[in-house]
Amino acid sequence: MQIAFKNGLKKGLGLPGFAMGSAMIGFGALAFESGLDFLVAVASMLFLWSMPGMILFVTLISSGASLILMFTSIFLANVRTLFMVLSAFLTMKVETEKITFLRKLFWAQWVSPTAWTIITTNPDKVDKNEIFSYFKGLAIGLLVMCTIGMSIGYFIFGNFSKQLISIPIFFIPLYLMILMLNAKEKMYIVTIISSGVLLIIFYPILGNWSILLAGLTSSIPGYLSGKYLKHDN
Amino acid sequence: MTINLFDQNTLELLFVAFLGIFIWRYLGVLYSKKIENESLVAKTINSIAYGMTTAIVCKIVFFPENALNLIPNIDRIIPFFIGIGVFLFFSKNTNLGLIAGIGSFSIFIIFRNYLI
Numbered sequence: 001m002q003i004a005f006k007n008g009l010k011k012g013l014g015l016p017g018f019a020m021g022s023a024m025i026g027f028g029a030l031a032f033e034s035g036l037d038f039l040v041a042v043a044s045m046l047f048l049w050s051m052p053g054m055i056l057f058v059t060l061i062s063s064g065a066s067l068i069l070m071f072t073s074i075f076l077a078n079v080r081t082l083f084m085v086l087s088a089f090l091t092m093k094v095e096t097e098k099i100t101f102l103r104k105l106f107w108a109q110w111v112s113p114t115a116w117t118i119i120t121t122n123p124d125k126v127d128k129n130e131i132f133s134y135f136k137g138l139a140i141g142l143l144v145m146c147t148i149g150m151s152i153g154y155f156i157f158g159n160f161s162k163q164l165i166s167i168p169i170f171f172i173p174l175y176l177m178i179l180m181l182n183a184k185e186k187m188y189i190v191t192i193i194s195s196g197v198l199l200i201i202f203y204p205i206l207g208n209w210s211i212l213l214a215g216l217t218s219s220i221p222g223y224l225s226g227k228y229l230k231h232d233n
Numbered sequence: 234m235t236i237n238l239f240d241q242n243t244l245e246l247l248f249v250a251f252l253g254i255f256i257w258r259y260l261g262v263l264y265s266k267k268i269e270n271e272s273l274v275a276k277t278i279n280s281i282a283y284g285m286t287t288a289i290v291c292k293i294v295f296f297p298e299n300a301l302n303l304i305p306n307i308d309r310i311i312p313f314f315i316g317i318g319v320f321l322f323f324s325k326n327t328n329l330g331l332i333a334g335i336g337s338f339s340i341f342i343i344f345r346n347y348l349i
Binding site for chain 1: 235236237238243245246247249250251252253254255256257258259260261262264265266268270275276277278279280281282283284285286287288289290291292293294295296298299300301303304309312313316317320321325327330331334335338339342346
């Protein structure tokens, strides 16, 4: 368990942490630009831990949004969190862990697309019974790297051109896509391709709603291909 | 004007924003108890999570809102596919894919902003 935790921590402080931390440079810069105090930026990262949620929060708070608008926008923009937490907890078999519901909630707070992708694709081939400990280390490592990235973006923002800031930001989508393409089951690969195509078609019409629609509808061809390929074998 | 953490309005807005995401996390933890790990429902949920993460990734690359927005479409999209292509071609070598993708993206930026 200790070794799994340490390996997770190492992973979090490594390449995935660098990728997430890089994206946080952009968030730190945005928070600075929007007139947020550093503590507000840190608190929004810790309490929201979701890039779309954090960006919405900064945009809305700096434009003087109401409580209802803040709640509704963030609530609707984060439906995906439900599926990610569900999927992560099923993969990690958290149900078999003897911990309180509150502790489970605490760890659910640190499920992010990066952490989810790593534990689902399991590139380090961690034993399935130890993957929850691995996740804990990973989450802490990612948190440390994100705090560093956000601080760099917030305080050193003025010294970088936005074009150069875009290089580390580009890291995260490429890294997540490459990790996801490691998926062994063909149904997930079909889902990935379908979702990408659907997003490109729907986004100009539906905006951010296309993320939800592409995510939900792409699972249908994924499911069908899984069933069809099984029959073939 | 600076937005301070200890203003009542900031705290209230932060709380409702937290609630907006936390409800989904709470439901995720709650329902994970009721689903069998290897069941069809679990696989479908995994599939939806894959679909949504892919959608976010494609949104960032194809329709960005942050600093990436300043980079021309072609300079983002070509390196993205170079990275994926190299990864797939060289027996799924993650590091090689990342180096190729980030490297070509950096070259595009440096070339367009500092060399032309």
